[in-house]
Amino acid sequence: LPAPRSKPDMNGKYKVAVDAMTSERGVATVVNAAADALQELPDLELILVGDPSQLEPLMKAHKGLDAARCSIEPALQVIGMDEEPGSAFKAKRDASVSVACRLVKDGKAHAAVSPGNTGASVVAATLTLGRIPGVRRPGILAFMPSKSGSTAVMDVGAVVDCRPEDLVLFAIMGSACVELVLGKQEPRVGLLSIGEEDIKGNEQIFATFAMLQKAPVKFIGNVEGRDIFGSRVDVVVCDGFVGNVVLKTAEGTVRFVVHTLKEYFSKAGLLVKLGAWLAKPAFRHLAQRASDDEYGGAFLLGVAADFIIAHGSSNQLALKNAIRQARRCAEYGLTAKLAARISQVSSEVTA
Amino acid sequence: LPAPRSKPDMNGKYKVAVDAMTSERGVATVVNAAADALQELPDLELILVGDPSQLEPLMKAHKGLDAARCSIEPALQVIGMDEEPGSAFKAKRDASVSVACRLVKDGKAHAAVSPGNTGASVVAATLTLGRIPGVRRPGILAFMPSKSGSTAVMDVGAVVDCRPEDLVLFAIMGSACVELVLGKQEPRVGLLSIGEEDIKGNEQIFATFAMLQKAPVKFIGNVEGRDIFGSRVDVVVCDGFVGNVVLKTAEGTVRFVVHTLKEYFSKAGLLVKLGAWLAKPAFRHLAQRASDDEYGGAFLLGVAADFIIAHGSSNQLALKNAIRQARRCAEYGLTAKLAARISQVSSEVTA
Numbered sequence: 001l002p003a004p005r006s007k008p009d010m011n012g013k014y015k016v017a018v019d020a021m022t023s024e025r026g027v028a029t030v031v032n033a034a035a036d037a038l039q040e041l042p043d044l045e046l047i048l049v050g051d052p053s054q055l056e057p058l059m060k061a062h063k064g065l066d067a068a069r070c071s072i073e074p075a076l077q078v079i080g081m082d083e084e085p086g087s088a089f090k091a092k093r094d095a096s097v098s099v100a101c102r103l104v105k106d107g108k109a110h111a112a113v114s115p116g117n118t119g120a121s122v123v124a125a126t127l128t129l130g131r132i133p134g135v136r137r138p139g140i141l142a143f144m145p146s147k148s149g150s151t152a153v154m155d156v157g158a159v160v161d162c163r164p165e166d167l168v169l170f171a172i173m174g175s176a177c178v179e180l181v182l183g184k185q186e187p188r189v190g191l192l193s194i195g196e197e198d199i200k201g202n203e204q205i206f207a208t209f210a211m212l213q214k215a216p217v218k219f220i221g222n223v224e225g226r227d228i229f230g231s232r233v234d235v236v237v238c239d240g241f242v243g244n245v246v247l248k249t250a251e252g253t254v255r256f257v258v259h260t261l262k263e264y265f266s267k268a269g270l271l272v273k274l275g276a277w278l279a280k281p282a283f284r285h286l287a288q289r290a291s292d293d294e295y296g297g298a299f300l301l302g303v304a305a306d307f308i309i310a311h312g313s314s315n316q317l318a319l320k321n322a323i324r325q326a327r328r329c330a331e332y333g334l335t336a337k338l339a340a341r342i343s344q345v346s347s348e349v350t351a
Numbered sequence: 352l353p354a355p356r357s358k359p360d361m362n363g364k365y366k367v368a369v370d371a372m373t374s375e376r377g378v379a380t381v382v383n384a385a386a387d388a389l390q391e392l393p394d395l396e397l398i399l400v401g402d403p404s405q406l407e408p409l410m411k412a413h414k415g416l417d418a419a420r421c422s423i424e425p426a427l428q429v430i431g432m433d434e435e436p437g438s439a440f441k442a443k444r445d446a447s448v449s450v451a452c453r454l455v456k457d458g459k460a461h462a463a464v465s466p467g468n469t470g471a472s473v474v475a476a477t478l479t480l481g482r483i484p485g486v487r488r489p490g491i492l493a494f495m496p497s498k499s500g501s502t503a504v505m506d507v508g509a510v511v512d513c514r515p516e517d518l519v520l521f522a523i524m525g526s527a528c529v530e531l532v533l534g535k536q537e538p539r540v541g542l543l544s545i546g547e548e549d550i551k552g553n554e555q556i557f558a559t560f561a562m563l564q565k566a567p568v569k570f571i572g573n574v575e576g577r578d579i580f581g582s583r584v585d586v587v588v589c590d591g592f593v594g595n596v597v598l599k600t601a602e603g604t605v606r607f608v609v610h611t612l613k614e615y616f617s618k619a620g621l622l623v624k625l626g627a628w629l630a631k632p633a634f635r636h637l638a639q640r641a642s643d644d645e646y647g648g649a650f651l652l653g654v655a656a657d658f659i660i661a662h663g664s665s666n667q668l669a670l671k672n673a674i675r676q677a678r679r680c681a682e683y684g685l686t687a688k689l690a691a692r693i694s695q696v697s698s699e700v701t702a
Contacts, residue, residue: 082548084550146607147610157545160545160552160553161553161554192596193592194511194591194592194595194596197433199435201511201592202511202512202592203512224599224603225595225597225598225600225602225603226599226600226602227603228600228603229603229604229606230603238596240545241544241552241553241556241593242592242596244545244576245543245545245575245589245593245596245597246576246597246600248545248575248577249576249579249597249600249601249604250601250603250604251576251577252576252577252578252579252580252581252601253580253600253601253604253605253608254604254608255577255580256496256497256498256580257608257637257641259498260636260640260641261633261634264632264636264637265630265633268632271629272629272630272632274626274629275625275626275628275629275630275631275633276626276633277626278623278625278626278629278630279616279627279629279630281615281619281623282612282616282619282626282627283612285611285615286608286611286612286615289611290608
């Protein structure tokens, strides 16, 4: 386990390594987001990892970029969105995401951000940085919007055949992450199932339910898909297969709603069209609430350093916020806190 | 297997048995829905199954109810929404849902409808009516709204630990049901996974993918949660645990969207409020598209007779449509067609 880097470096700065080559919106969007993040956070330093021949001209051309706090770490290989993570990681040792992880491993950065292939991020981070002792499989925590603000869902795609032990660790790590990000003490943890009663579920759920009742989290029992958007639960624990389906189903539903309204408006009479125009601020508000730009990405929890997985299609704001999130994790020492909690649980279990 | 009742009885009528006691909206809503269905469908006869002392006065008081085509079959026991299905079925042999199934079993009705406890409906139908030969576990098919109309999702909660064989049967039965209900020939079947590539998924998905490639359905490969609401797939096949989470996540997302807009409108300025008021027809249209009232319920496929599972909270329109759906299944001979296809597949496999 690398030493927890919850303290800034000798210059008082938090350093974040950013995989600059894998954003679907291109390298320029990453450079713009970097400039925004540096402007917003005076104690931030960035290392953009990627092809200097692309990065240098963009950085020079950007007048708002504080060049003194932004360096380049060369990496000439890139793992594409559709590559098989395991073999791509092995074949491209100097891929931008792997180089970003090595910077953290070597103590040159506190945390890393990548908007690339999620599977490749999980593999590169796990194999380069190692895992927190006691964690079999790191998982991905994503925030989804809810009536009361946000609900954390973990795992959303890293581990598709979870053991009950994995889910219990997700509950513990998810709780700690929510305490940091949302500032909620003792977050309420629910197990995603198909009914609230403890007789509802499958074999995986029954076994996990029993273990969560004894785990050091505030376990409120089974919750359902609709509870994610309500206000009774803060951390929803689920298998990565189910969590990924949940994420994409919610995304599809929002798109369906928007499509249905737009189609209706396009064919409607003048008064309804006027109504749609006047009500536009409400739709903008909805789009903002439904997006996760505010969080900028998801948290890879269980690897031995802080790593933020940004969306491949992240816009400038989302990428900037992903960088901010990485810096917050570093300041808070999230990974170190997770490790401390997990070691406590392990010793409780073995005691 | 009961003889396929795809022909009307000697009086030219299709008979549907309705579990009249388990609607969350009360017995009166069921009686009103029955009256509506009889008015809409001249070749329909209904048997309302339940407590005569509650049903009789309501039927007499309803002026629009064609009493000559609506009889009562007494059943004094009711399985509640929260009862454990297996033990409730055994303890209450004369529960309304079981009596409705027996009417079908004994040839007194072509099909049955129940808005009660879904698990109890599955158990009562499976144990009373038996299964189509070759079907290990009957599943539930629900229609969800999509850009192009509707997408069938199966299973949405009957089988929470599916074997790949179960999922292949869901694909075959789901295709046949979509041909009937949506009138689509050769419906496109997708396997719900966490990416379109065939390397994405879990063990269950990999095994099922290989089997579906050889199955007598139009298999288009893996699909994602968001595809349900798009236009590239007609039948989405999934484990009942995942399907149930999908259904409730979509429901929660729609509620979240409505809540977010309403909250914004309530605090907005006069012009935005006016816009919301003018745009109301669009929101009504959305509510209608997002509801499944048009289908009235889900299809229990794999039991040896046609059975429609209506929502417990179904309104009068949804219940009426569930009855209409049951009659359509009877006329079409859905169960007999499913049985014929499955026997063909079985003999192909054993050949």
